[in-house]
Amino acid sequence: MSIPFLRKKYVKKSNRRAAIKKLVKTFAILELIFIIILILSFYLAQPIKSTKVVYIPKGSINKIISYLKRKNFSLTNLDTIFLRFIGSPQSGWIDIKKENLSRGDFLYKLTKAKAAMVNITLIPGETTEIFLDQVAKKLKLNNIKLKKIYSKISPYPEGVLIPDSYNIPIGIDEKHFIYYMVRISLERHKNLSIKFFGNYNQKKWFEKYITIASIIEKEAANKDEMPLISAVIYNRLKIGMPLQMDGTLNYGKYSHIKVTPKRIKNDNSSFNTYKNRGLPPYPVCTVSLDAIKAAIFPAKVSYLYFVKNKNKKHLFSSTYKKHLMNIKAVKK
Known part of the structure; x- marks a missing residue:
């Protein structure tokens, strides 16, 4: 009769041991979770240095983290996991x-923060120097710093930036602004070259086509005249005739300065096409798509001369005799 009693007693002890064992295991798990939470909290509380405005490319979380790493943000693969939970x-x-x-705040802001934007417009025919002066005033940036960074990363002093309207975040610094503008402009130049020629030769693209387009941009009265101005440039280059175009002297800070006989005489730069044969070494201003198309596809005409009439358009001619007649008619 005592055996069932002993068995019952033994079962109770076993249950008690199992319960204690289960409780210990639960406490161990909770302790581990607590330690993990502490470690993660410590990790997320670590300071991280950022710029006030950050550019985030389109793509997967992995791609974004990789991009930020390349931009010297001290991120790890663990941050990829956090972002999957945050958004x-x-x-x-x-x-x-x-x-x-903190790292946590930085990751959170990547998913929630918005940037206040300001619109910046670069008009065709404007020089980069004047444009950067305007940007410095509008965005309250240092124009000397802007130009220094631009000259460091841009392959050419002029003609690289694409005329357009850009939404730029308030608070962006000089470095990020220039890197952004140059990067997207060079990408568009490359795409245009591939579209027209099937390849991209940067030297030929800028030193020939964009340089010619920049002269067209400065000289043409309107879009319709662009292929005609282009033809005059090609025709003069073909016979070794100096271009002798005022627009090439409207480079850099002289963008809006009237070209006078005195200026032509005193300017000894390579942009003075009255003194130098051939094209300038690089573009004289930023250019529109219409000017680029005209530089690539000039009109099939024999024009060598043009003069501005009273309507601020141009009269074109193939001979010097006819050119003199047009000048006389304009002066009446």
């Missing part, structure tokens, strides 16, 4: 607002 980062310019913040 996908936005693309475009993000207003972080601070340069020093």
